[in-house]
Amino acid sequence: MKIFILIGKYFIFIRKVFSRPSSFSVFYKSFIDEVFSLGVSSIGFVAFISLFVGAVVTLQIAYNLENPLLPSYLIGLATRDSIILEFSPTMVSLILAGKMGSNIASTIGTMRVTEQIDALEMMGINSASYLVLPKIFALVFFNPILITFSMFLAIIGGWFFGEFTGLCSTTEFLDGVQYFFIPFNVIYAYIKTIFFALIIATLPAFYGYFTKGGALEVGQASTKGVVNSSILIIIFNYLITQLLLN
Amino acid sequence: MIEVKNITKKFGSTLVLNNISATFLSGKVNLIIGQSGSGKTVAIKSMLGLHEIDSGTIFYDQRDFSSMKNKDRQIIRKEIGMVFQGGALFDSKSIEDNLMVPLIMFSNMSKEKMKYRINFCLKRVNLENVNHLYPSDLSGGMQKRVAIARAIVLKPKYLFCDEPNSGLDPYTATVIDELLKEITYEYKITTVINTHDMNSVMQIGDHIIFIKEGVKKWEGSKNEIMDSENKDLNKFIFASEVFKRLKSLS
């Protein structure tokens, strides 16, 4: 029963968020700020993770395929598919849910408990829309860029470590990466990414926005926001995959 | 003028405001006084619609705020300035940008005019050269003054302050009280201030409402307050040694 009340409250919140900004120049400025503070600041982190996970994926596939009967381009192909289909869109989104989600929930939660949200409302500003809408647009715009970047780096990481460890030569790997490439897989990855970006931007914002109390509750809101967006990402990953890849 | 009639506010089953009626006059400093926890903050937040009241009516110059939809309330809110108990400055924005928020949203001024207005308001609260600092760079008293500057930047008709001088030294507290009084008289604002500071009461209290445990117990001016026979009020006023001595002198 409680969960239905929560879902109802969430959608009422979303409706408040998606109302027309009263000033487009203000909206545009906050959008750019959010792109930088949430998105651009994640580039290094995503690059680091992608390079190393790409390497590990390649190495594990290479070890498992150490069989003279299997063509060697399979390593590149399997690496590419696991990165494009799962690692970059889902795993990186999960990691971003931690980084961006906790940032969003704690920023908004702090604004709630220090009455900054009341101050906005008192100025006649729709605080939900003013605070959350730029974040949604920023993530929907920038997360696909981050994911693309992650795909490239993960594949480069795999290639580099394959060559470096001698498990898979450059030609074999690049052959595999190009072999039987399905463009729809990339579209599928972007659809997932955008869906996950919506979750990462709105759910932690929701928990932050309705924080009651003080610093302790802000921490709790942040935890709830991250945990529940991760769970939702996993569930939607399953549903979207069922829907699109069957 | 703001008229509040029979407002009641409950949180769950606890009654925080019990059937309060009062009138807040324009061009006057109206005070709501009472002990910590008596319901002062809830009272002004209810008047502003930040808490929904359970019953009663609230009129802003004959406009029935209590039965309005959010959209119409926003129109009235643009005429209201509010100084929150904790200041509530936007800590991700510089002082100048804090004052800029309402201006950008609701005025058609040019950038230059806005800057001029911002500097004017900051000067009005005795702050200069703080435009590019952040709230965390300022002392508590300075933050309060910025909050007041932000509240008056759009020339409000109504000004609400929740304990504007709590946590400040006596001198700065006096400066802020005087400032609020001057602004009120100068611009004919309907000012409503929450306080439990008896100095403020004696200094600026044109019209005072005393509440205890959510019930209005007394109403009057600073000239009447010392001679009142009201038991609850006297217990509140003469809690401090200074005021006890004052009483024995008079």
Ligand SMILES: Nc1ncnc2c1ncn2[C@@H]1O[C@H](COP(=O)(O)OP(=O)(O)OP(=O)(O)O)[C@@H](O)[C@H]1O
């Ligand atoms: N959001 C809320 N939910 C539940 N109870 C609340 C809420 N806000 C205030 N209260 C209760 O209402 C009562 C009055 O609180 P209020 O904040 O108005 O006191 P106050 O007079 O402003 O005190 P102070 O001088 O300490 O600021 C308190 O008992 C408080 O616990």
Ligand SMILES: [Mg+2]
């Ligand atoms: Mg209070």
